[in-house]
Amino acid sequence: MQVSLFLDSKVVSVGSPLTGIVGITLKEPASIDDISVRFRGVSVTARTEINGQGQVTQEVEQHTHVDIVTSLFDQPRGTILEPGEQILLFAFKVPVFSECTCLALQRRSTRACQHSAETADLGRTGLPPTFYANDEMYIDYRVIATVNRPGIFRFKKSASCIITVIPAMVGPASENSGDNVTEYKNVVLSAKCDKLPEEYFVPGALPKVSGMKKIFSLSLKHTYVHVPLKAEMVLYNNCEASLGEQIPLGLYISIEVDDVSRIIGILTIKLRSIKIVLESTASGYVWQDQVEGRGKTVILLQQDDLDVPLTPENGEDHVPRFRIDDKVLKSIELGKDIVPDFDIISLNHRHKIGAVIGLSFNDGDSRILGISHAIIINSGIYYDLDTHMLLPKLYQTAD
Numbered sequence: 254m255q256v257s258l259f260l261d262s263k264v265v266s267v268g269s270p271l272t273g274i275v276g277i278t279l280k281e282p283a284s285i286d287d288i289s290v291r292f293r294g295v296s297v298t299a300r301t302e303i304n305g306q307g308q309v310t311q312e313v314e315q316h317t318h319v320d321i322v323t324s325l326f327d328q329p330r331g332t333i334l335e336p337g338e339q340i341l342l343f344a345f346k347v348p349v350f351s352e353c354t355c356l357a358l359q360r361r362s363t364r365a366c367q368h369s370a371e372t373a374d375l376g377r378t379g380l381p382p383t384f385y386a387n388d389e390m391y392i393d394y395r396v397i398a399t400v401n402r403p404g405i406f407r408f409k410k411s412a413s414c415i416i417t418v419i420p421a422m423v424g425p426a427s428e429n430s431g432d433n434v435t436e437y438k439n440v441v442l443s444a445k446c447d448k449l450p451e452e453y454f455v456p457g458a459l460p461k462v463s464g465m466k467k468i469f470s471l472s473l474k475h476t477y478v479h480v481p482l483k484a485e486m487v488l489y490n491n492c493e494a495s496l497g498e499q500i501p502l503g504l505y506i507s508i509e510v511d512d513v514s515r516i517i518g519i520l521t522i523k524l525r526s527i528k529i530v531l532e533s534t535a536s537g538y539v540w541q542d543q544v545e546g547r548g549k550t551v552i553l554l555q556q557d558d559l560d561v562p563l564t565p566e567n568g569e570d571h572v573p574r575f576r577i578d579d580k581v582l583k584s585i586e587l588g589k590d591i592v593p594d595f596d597i598i599s600l601n602h603r604h605k606i607g608a609v610i611g612l613s614f615n616d617g618d619s620r621i622l623g624i625s626h627a628i629i630i631n632s633g634i635y636y637d638l639d640t641h642m643l644l645p646k647l648y649q650t651a652d
């Protein structure tokens with residue numbers, strides 16, 4: 254006997270059907286008790302417990318988020334099936350909420366996973382996404398097809414398949430504030446310019462490099478200057494981004510001089526490289542440590558060997574400001590394979606977006622500066638607790 258399992262899609266979002274077929278191939282007649290298919294999702298996490306004596310122990314927790322079993326066999330137990338192939342269709346609906354109620358209660362005293370009906374209304378936790386950090390920290394969903402045969406010596410036959418679950422954000426209907434968040438970073442780089450007269454060096458201009466390079470530059474046709482830079486990373490849409498959508502990101506560089514005329518004819522700036530990365534971090538409690546950095550970094554975009562001259566957009570205060578993102582990144586989409594942010598007992602998953610920008614001054618060597626900020630990654634699916642409806646997230650900003 255051979256049992257096989259085929260799914261229409263191994264990636265499913267909450268609220269959608271999870272469909273497939275179970276195939277059974279028999280070479281000879283066989284008696285069958287049951288053919289069933291099960292959709293099961295569990296999380297395994299570990300946390301540190303400190304008892305009254307100050308001893309530290311590790312507790313491994315397992316929570317069951319979904320466990321649905323359906324029989325596909327409508328005949329009496331022990332029915333004999335003739336040789337050949339049986340094709341049985343099945344369909345589950347992926348629930349929006351976890352059936353584990355300890356998550357909502359944040360009950361930390363019991364080991365067993367709670368599934369109490371009366372707490373279901375207290376505030377349910379959305380079904381967490383499929384996730385793997387290590388063998389002590391994961392969320393696993395799978396479909397298992399099982400054929401049960403009568404008799405104690407006849408082992409059941411089964412086949413299973415791992416499922417990627419895309420979660421929903423759960424919350425009351427809310428207007429998107431459309432707020433922007435800006436991260437700043439100040440960096441001072443140096444640049445080699447053509448010889449500058451002493452009259453240039455007034456407050457508000459680029460400062461002259463002191464020390465060795467200054468002495469050196471006295472005898473040459475060049476002057477070394479400091480270039481005080483301010484990098485800006487603007488995250489639109491309240492620092493939130495959805496899977497399959499463009500990252501709402503803006504990148505700027507300003508040179509901190511009092512007027513754009515301080516750099517015209519003195520400093521030419523080129524964008525030489527850019528890298529946009531997304532860092533995922535799973536935090537939990539494994540052994541005695543809160544585990545950070547069990548995540549990974551995904552490069553969303555990388556362009557080296559660029560040679561893009563930057564021209565200043567004159568800001569309100571005459572400070573030369575250069576836009577970076579529109580030169581190279583028309584759009585960076587968040588892949589569907591990124592696991593969104595989530596929070597369950599002893600495990601949360603967070604993201605940070607980072608940009609590494611390579612610049613050159615007056616065609617000198619490329620200089621690197623980096624900037625990063627936390628970003629909330631959601632699935633783009635939204636469950637509205639007021640209407641009890643699943644919605645694609647709305648991106649309308651306030652008028």
Ligand SMILES: [Zn+2]
Pocket residue numbers: 315316317353354355356365366367
């Ligand atoms: Zn539980």
